[in-house]
Amino acid sequence: MPVIDMWLGRKVFAASLAMGAVLLSAGTATADVSWLVLDTQTGTVLGHENAGKRHAPASLAKLMTIYLAFEAIERGKLGWDDEIAISKNAAAKIPMKLWLKPGESISVREAVNGMIVISANDAAAAIGEHMAGSEAAFARLMTKRGRQLGLRNTIFANPSGLTDRTSQLTTARDMAVLGMALERDFPKLFGLFSQPSFVFHGKRLKGHNNLMYRYAGVDGLKTGYTAVSGYNLVSSLEQGKGHLIGVVLGGKTARSRDDRMEALLKRFSTGRTVTSAPLVASNAPVPTRRPKQVVAPSETIDAAPIEQGDGDADVALIPSAWQIQIGALPSEVAAKALLGNAQKFIRSIHGEAAGQIMQTQARGTTLYRVRFDGFEDAKAASRTCAALKRQKFDCITVKTN
Structure with a gap:
C-alpha cells in the first residue's frame, strides 16, 4: 500500500x-438547552429537561413541511414526479439551498430529498407555495395540522424554519411528537430520513446529520441551525423492534449538540424509564422500515459542511x-x-x-x-x-x- x-x-x-x-469540553451542559427522549412503541417519555420551553425550530420546521408532503402524496394529491415551479421568492432564500433560479422547476422527489439531506430552503419554500399558494398560507396549514397531531405549543411561520419576524416557536416535547408521527404514519417513507446523500443535477450532495455517521443505529431525522435558534436536532435510534426519538434544542455548537444527543441515546437505550406519561396513543402502529439506501463513500461529495442558518457562508458543490x-x-x-x-x-x-x-x-x-x-x-x-x-x-x- x-x-x-x-x-x-x-x-x-x-x-x-x-x-x-x-x-x-464541547458537551458541557447549559441551562438554555432543552431535551427529551421517548420510546416510539409506547409513546412513553424516558427523560426530559426543559421540554416545554419554547425555542425557534430552525430547519426542524421542515419536518412538518415533509409531513404534509408525505400526507399529500399518500392521498394522491401530490405525485413524486410532479413539477414544482421555482418563484423569485423561493430562489432568493439563503443557503443551505439547491441554488435554483426563478422559472426553473424541480420534482417533488427532488424537493423532498433536498429538504431531508441538505435542508434546502429554496426547495421548502417552493413546495409550500406549490401546495398552498404562499409560504404564509402553508405555514397556517403546518400549524393547524401540527395541533391535530398534538403539537400543543408550536407555531410555524414558513416552510423552511428560517427566522421570521412573526413568532415561530416549538418545544422539545412537540418535536418528539412530530418525529414519532412521521415514523408512525409513514413507515414506508420514513427510510428517506436515513439518506446520507442524493444526486441532484449530476452532483451527489452529502448531508450534515453527522450523528448518523458516528453512532450506530441512528437513522435520521433532522438537524437545524439559525443564529436565533442555536443548534437543534431530532434523532431516531433503532432499538429492537422499535425506536427512540431524541430531541435537543438550543445547543451552543453542532458538536456539543451531537455529543449531548449521543449521551442521551446511550443513557436511555438501556430501557430504563424516568417518567411514563404517553405523548400519543400507546397503541399506535409500530413502523416498519424499508431497507436503507447505501452509498459508497467514494461516491460522496460533502456538499453541506455548514447547517442551514442566518448568514452562513455559501458552500461549493464541487x-x-x-x-x-x-x-x-x-x-x-x-x-x-x-x-x-x-x-x-x-x-x-x-x-x-x-x-x-x-x-x-x-x-x-x-x-x-x-x-x-x-x-x-x-x-x-x-x-x-x-x-x-x-x-x-x-x-x-x-x-x-
Whole structure:
C-alpha cells in the first residue's frame, strides 16, 4: 500500500485520542438547552429537561413541511414526479439551498430529498407555495395540522424554519411528537430520513446529520441551525423492534449538540424509564422500515459542511484542487469516527473545509481515506496541515488535479 497511507494508518488512533481531548469540553451542559427522549412503541417519555420551553425550530420546521408532503402524496394529491415551479421568492432564500433560479422547476422527489439531506430552503419554500399558494398560507396549514397531531405549543411561520419576524416557536416535547408521527404514519417513507446523500443535477450532495455517521443505529431525522435558534436536532435510534426519538434544542455548537444527543441515546437505550406519561396513543402502529439506501463513500461529495442558518457562508458543490488527508484506515467505522472527531477542529482553522471518506484499494487491502476538501490553493491546505501538526496530528496535502 502507499507509504503515506501506511504512515497515517499507524498514527491515526493516537491522533483520534488527542482530538477527543481537545473537544472534550464541547458537551458541557447549559441551562438554555432543552431535551427529551421517548420510546416510539409506547409513546412513553424516558427523560426530559426543559421540554416545554419554547425555542425557534430552525430547519426542524421542515419536518412538518415533509409531513404534509408525505400526507399529500399518500392521498394522491401530490405525485413524486410532479413539477414544482421555482418563484423569485423561493430562489432568493439563503443557503443551505439547491441554488435554483426563478422559472426553473424541480420534482417533488427532488424537493423532498433536498429538504431531508441538505435542508434546502429554496426547495421548502417552493413546495409550500406549490401546495398552498404562499409560504404564509402553508405555514397556517403546518400549524393547524401540527395541533391535530398534538403539537400543543408550536407555531410555524414558513416552510423552511428560517427566522421570521412573526413568532415561530416549538418545544422539545412537540418535536418528539412530530418525529414519532412521521415514523408512525409513514413507515414506508420514513427510510428517506436515513439518506446520507442524493444526486441532484449530476452532483451527489452529502448531508450534515453527522450523528448518523458516528453512532450506530441512528437513522435520521433532522438537524437545524439559525443564529436565533442555536443548534437543534431530532434523532431516531433503532432499538429492537422499535425506536427512540431524541430531541435537543438550543445547543451552543453542532458538536456539543451531537455529543449531548449521543449521551442521551446511550443513557436511555438501556430501557430504563424516568417518567411514563404517553405523548400519543400507546397503541399506535409500530413502523416498519424499508431497507436503507447505501452509498459508497467514494461516491460522496460533502456538499453541506455548514447547517442551514442566518448568514452562513455559501458552500461549493464541487471538489477543489487541493485537499488534506488525516488518515487512511482499514475500517470504515474508524474512519467515520475520525471524521466526526476532526471536523470541528479543522473547520476552526479553515471554515470552508468539507470532510469526506474515500474508499480505495491498495495491494489487495481496502482503505478508507479521511480527507477534507475546500482549500482554494496549496498555501491554504499547507497552513491547515501545519496547524494540525502543531497539535500532534498527522496531515498531508493532496493535489486532486
